[in-house]
Amino acid sequence: MKNINFNDLDLDPKILQAIDNMGFEEPSQIQAESIPIILEGKDVIGQAQTGTGKTLAFGAPMLSKINSKDKKISCIIVTPTRELAIQVNDELSRIAKFKRTSLLPIYGGQPIERQIKSLKRGVDVVVGTPGRILDHLHRKTLDLSNIQFLIIDEADEMLDMGFIDDIEDIIKSCNSDRQTLLFSATMPNQIKRLASKYMKNDVKYIEIAKNTLTVEKTKQYYYEIKNKDRFESLCRILDVDEPSSAIIFCRTKRGVDELVEGMQSRGYNVEGMHGDMGQNQRLNTLRKFKDGSLDFLVATDVAARGIDVENVSHVINYDLPQDTESYVHRIGRTGRANKEGIAYSLVTPKEYILLKQIEKFTKSKIKRKEIPTVDDIFEAKYKNIEKEIRDVISEENYKNFIPVATELDEEYNLVDVAAALMKIIFEKELSFNYKENSISTEEENIRLFFSIGRMDNITPRKLLKFITETSSVETYEIGDIDILNKFTFISIPERVGNIILKKSNGKRLQGRRVSVELAKSKKSNS
DNA sequence: AAAAAAT
Numbered sequence: 001m002k003n004i005n006f007n008d009l010d011l012d013p014k015i016l017q018a019i020d021n022m023g024f025e026e027p028s029q030i031q032a033e034s035i036p037i038i039l040e041g042k043d044v045i046g047q048a049q050t051g052t053g054k055t056l057a058f059g060a061p062m063l064s065k066i067n068s069k070d071k072k073i074s075c076i077i078v079t080p081t082r083e084l085a086i087q088v089n090d091e092l093s094r095i096a097k098f099k100r101t102s103l104l105p106i107y108g109g110q111p112i113e114r115q116i117k118s119l120k121r122g123v124d125v126v127v128g129t130p131g132r133i134l135d136h137l138h139r140k141t142l143d144l145s146n147i148q149f150l151i152i153d154e155a156d157e158m159l160d161m162g163f164i165d166d167i168e169d170i171i172k173s174c175n176s177d178r179q180t181l182l183f184s185a186t187m188p189n190q191i192k193r194l195a196s197k198y199m200k201n202d203v204k205y206i207e208i209a210k211n212t213l214t215v216e217k218t219k220q221y222y223y224e225i226k227n228k229d230r231f232e233s234l235c236r237i238l239d240v241d242e243p244s245s246a247i248i249f250c251r252t253k254r255g256v257d258e259l260v261e262g263m264q265s266r267g268y269n270v271e272g273m274h275g276d277m278g279q280n281q282r283l284n285t286l287r288k289f290k291d292g293s294l295d296f297l298v299a300t301d302v303a304a305r306g307i308d309v310e311n312v313s314h315v316i317n318y319d320l321p322q323d324t325e326s327y328v329h330r331i332g333r334t335g336r337a338n339k340e341g342i343a344y345s346l347v348t349p350k351e352y353i354l355l356k357q358i359e360k361f362t363k364s365k366i367k368r369k370e371i372p373t374v375d376d377i378f379e380a381k382y383k384n385i386e387k388e389i390r391d392v393i394s395e396e397n398y399k400n401f402i403p404v405a406t407e408l409d410e411e412y413n414l415v416d417v418a419a420a421l422m423k424i425i426f427e428k429e430l431s432f433n434y435k436e437n438s439i440s441t442e443e444e445n446i447r448l449f450f451s452i453g454r455m456d457n458i459t460p461r462k463l464l465k466f467i468t469e470t471s472s473v474e475t476y477e478i479g480d481i482d483i484l485n486k487f488t489f490i491s492i493p494e495r496v497g498n499i500i501l502k503k504s505n506g507k508r509l510q511g512r513r514v515s516v517e518l519a520k521s522k523k524s525n526s
Numbered sequence: 527a528a529a530a531a532a533t
Contacts, residue, residue, distance in 0.1 A: 080530060108532050131531040138532095162530070251528065275530060301529055322528060 009035045012064035014098040019060065022094055029208045031057040037206065038181065039065065043199040045155070045192065046183045048208040049215050050332025051308070054183045055153075059092045062149050062181070063125075068101050071122035073142070075149035078170060080157050082107040082129055082279065083286055084306040088153060089127040101125060106142075108132045109279030116141045130158075130166035137173050144174045154305045155182035156191045156325065164194075171198050185332060186213065186325040212364040213328050214343075218315075218335030221369040222345045222355055229439045230346055231262055233371050234318060236439070237344060238268070238296075239430065240372040240380045245289070246314035247333050248298045251322065259318060260298050266432045270296035273303055304329045308336060317345040320354050324361040344369075374434045381430055385422050 006019050006027055027035065030048035038044055038061035048054060066074035077092075079085045089105035096103065106115045106128040112135065119126075119141050126133075126142065136142035144150075150171065152158050158167050159182075180199045187207075196203060214220065225233045234248070250256045253274040260272035271285045271294055282302075288294040290309050297303065298318075304326055312334045321327050327345075335341030345366065347355050359366050372380075392398050408417050 082531085112532090129531055131533090133531095135532050157530085162528095166531070253529080304529090326529095 004032045009060075010039055010064075011035065011060055012099070015060050015064050015095060018095050018097045019056070021097065024056070028053045028057070030054055030206065031060070033206050033208070034058065035061045037204050038062065038179070041179060043180045043203040044182070044206060045187065045195060045199070045203060046181070046206045047187045048185065048206075049210055049213070050185045050329065051215060051336030052208070053337070054185075055088055055091045056095065058151055058181045058183055059088075059095050062151065063092065063096045063099065063101060066101070066124060066148050068099070068124040072146045073123060073126055073144060074147060075125045075151065076133070076144055076147055076170070076174070077125065077127040077149075077151040077153060078130060078133065078158060078167065079127065079153045080129070080163065080305060081302055081307075082109060083282065083303070084153065085127045085129050086283075087306065087308060092125060092127065096125075103127065106132050106136060107279075108135075109282075112136075112139075130163060130170065133170055134166055137170070144170070147174055147178050149179050149181065150174050151181045151183070153183055154329075155184045155195065156187050157184070157305060159191050159194055186328050188325070213362040214331060214364045215335040215341070216364075217338060218331055218341035218343050220331065220343045220345075220364060220366040222347045222366050223369055223371050224352075225346050225348060225371065227348050229371075230318065230348075231259070232438050233346055234259075234316065235263075235266060235432065236372045236374075236377060237316070239377045239432075241314065241342070242380070242384060243295070243314040243342075245292070245309070245312050246296050246316060247303060247309075247312055247330075248296060248316045248318050249304065249321065249330050250298060250300060251319040253300055255319060256298050256300055263296065263298070268296055269294060270298060272298040274300040275302050301326055301330070303333070307333060309333065310336075311339070312336075313342060315341065315343045317343070320345055320347060320351050320358070324358050327358045328362055371439060374438075377430075377434060381426055382422075385425050385429075388425070389422075 004027060005025060006016055009027065009032075011019075028048070030046060030052050034044055034046050034057040038058060044058075046054065046057060048057075062075055068074060077085075077088060079088055085105045085107045089103055093103055101124045102122065103125045104115070104118050104123045104127070106119075106126055108129060108131050112132075115132075115136070116139070119136065128136075133142065137144070152167070157163065180203075182195055182199075192205075210216075223233055223237065238246070248259065248270075250259055253276050256272045256274045260270055263270045271288065273282055273285050277285075285294065285297065286303075286307070286309075289297045301321065304321070306329075315331045315334045317327070317330060321330060331341070331343035334343065345355065355366060405414075405417070408414075
């Protein structure tokens, strides 16, 4: 199994040449396992972690197999977003570089006439989004009745509600003797079952089993915040970490707009991307982000899946995603192709249970981190300035400033001059004037009242276990919970959100009231 | 319950 070379796979020599040209030698696991089976002609459902080269896994064998002599379309690939359609199309073009295969991305937000013209000239592979593909099918400008391959990228999303009707319509317009390939990093069982409906009976499942659903090289952390401190917390994190490139996810389009505005007014080099923006603007923003002229991209889940940008150092969940799959895909924008990555999530006490669900689903540990203090930020900035100065000195490319420096030397102490320069850099880099108390460090105590019914077999130990598992309270004394009383209360920090009491069989206690009340006492903690 | 996807 180890040390397979691409040349050992039975791919078209011209495809191999292109793969070599792209600098790849050893196939990733998903590539090594999928390529032979796809070449055999089998239907495949492929699942492998984010950033492990799924596009090449289906693209190389497909491009090897298709017959590009006739003018008919040989392969249709469906993706959930326009940007992904373009990206997949671009990558396939690179793989098909030495073949005379013609590819065409078709997606909305773009004049349809040009696409129709290209389709008329004859195209081998079409990569598109559902809406526009259907539009072409209805206009009869796209004929899928004689294809060799139907490939559904991000298949679990495409077969989920919201897309499934469109996908079904597209599948219906395809000939049934095609080869069907489904790929994604996540593949819930119910989607797998549904998928078999559209595939041949001997569908082959290829799952690159890993201990975790997320990439190990991406370190995951969460920050516990109050909702009103969300923006301030994000800024502090960014100012300490100074990510070279980060994607920040919001739950809603409005959330994206608001965050972009807030960040821009604080001087960050940031732009937003969501589905209500013009296609040109979307592409423009993504292009700037890819070429490094944009540091931060704020986006909805439109950017959660598939988008491959090199060297994204951080993914930040400004809001936690609604579903756990989305978390996997979002943080999969970093830590790609075996690189390191950092994933942060801002979590309010209310959202804590959701975080725990995500941890369970991904089988990975999300560690707690503390929001940086203003001192932390200053310290990080000082260190960074020092590093920049050392770098410039070692590069020796500051010589043309020596005359000015000499002049200043006659008048001042050079230590003073250096410190003054650092102040200038510092103020340029940190346009925002931090006040120490911009985040409340007061920790409010919550008093939880549990009303426990007589028939419930909850023991203090079980209740404690439940509280520690569903809240971020790390330790709590058993002795503090007196559950023998029918009515009991405990006082714990606010970071506990909603506590739902469950019986030991996991069922929710019906009709029991659990009230959460803010205690009067406030504990300062700075 | 939000986002994506056609005009």
